[in-house]
Amino acid sequence: MTSTSEYAAADSYRIPKDEVRVEIALQGGEPEEVSVFLSPRAALHPGRERPSELLSGDELFLTVKSSDGAVRFINKDAIVWMSVAPELEIGGPGSFQAELEKGRCRPIDVQLDDGRLFVGEVAIMLPEGNCRVGDFLNSAARFFEVRNERAVHFVNRDHVVMVKLTE
Numbered sequence: 001m002t003s004t005s006e007y008a009a010a011d012s013y014r015i016p017k018d019e020v021r022v023e024i025a026l027q028g029g030e031p032e033e034v035s036v037f038l039s040p041r042a043a044l045h046p047g048r049e050r051p052s053e054l055l056s057g058d059e060l061f062l063t064v065k066s067s068d069g070a071v072r073f074i075n076k077d078a079i080v081w082m083s084v085a086p087e088l089e090i091g092g093p094g095s096f097q098a099e100l101e102k103g104r105c106r107p108i109d110v111q112l113d114d115g116r117l118f119v120g121e122v123a124i125m126l127p128e129g130n131c132r133v134g135d136f137l138n139s140a141a142r143f144f145e146v147r148n149e150r151a152v153h154f155v156n157r158d159h160v161v162m163v164k165l166t167e
Contacts, residue, residue: 016040017037017038017039017040018037018038018039018040018048019035019036019037019065020035020036020037020038020051020084020088021033021034021035022034022035022036022051022082022083022084023082023083023084023151024064024074024079024081024082024083025079025080025081025082025114025116026074026078026079026080027078027079027080027159032066032067033067034064034065034066034067034072035064035065036051036054036062036063036064037063037065038050038051038054038088050088050089051082051084051088051089051152051154052089052143052145052152052154055076055079055082055142055143055154056141056142056143059076060075060076060077061073061074061075061076062074062076062079076142077142077156077158079143079156080112080113080114080116080155080156080159081112081116081118081153081154081155081156081159082143082153082154083151083152083153083154084151084152084154085151085152086147086149086150086151086152088152089145089147089152105121105122105123105124106121106122106124106133106165106167107120107121107165107166107167108120108121108122108133108146108163108164108165108166109163109164109166110146110155110160110162110163111160111161111162111163111164112155112159112160112161113159113160113161114159118146118148118153118155119146119148119166120146120147120148120153121146121147121148122136122144122145122146122147123145123147124136133163133165137157137160137163141157142156142157142158143155143156143157144157
């Protein structure tokens with residue numbers, strides 16, 4: 001049996017996390033609002049961890065808390081898309097804003113296999129000469145970011161049916 005003091009000792013080793021609300025859609029399910037947990041300090045840049053770093057990390061599962069307080073572990077391959085408030089993704093070298101200023105953002109419409117359409121811009125952060133939308137779509141990352149004024153949408157490439165340039 002585990003004693004109360006053992007649980008208290010284990011709690012002293014926990015890393016504090018910030019709980020933030022996101023909207024997420026899983027394969028075959030309806031979108032829902034859940035909480036994810038961000039570290040107050042990111043490993044690769046100053047400031048707090050970003051939702052994109054949760055999705056791009058090596059871990060196979062994402063920990064979320066549903067609105068009823070239940071903690072779940074979601075296989076990242078089952079995530080069709082996740083949307084967050086824009087302020088949760090701002091900043092850092094190579095940020096969307098930096099690419100926008102370089103003129104490397106492209107307006108696109110993204111059609112998913114569940115019928116959802118995301119309209120916004122993508123920041124193409126690839127070497128010069130390989131920075132076409134097709135190159136971007138064929139890059140290795142599982143999720144890519146579509147931004148608009150209301151949200152940042154992380155879209156799983158495996159669920160994209162079609163992308164259309166809207167320039």
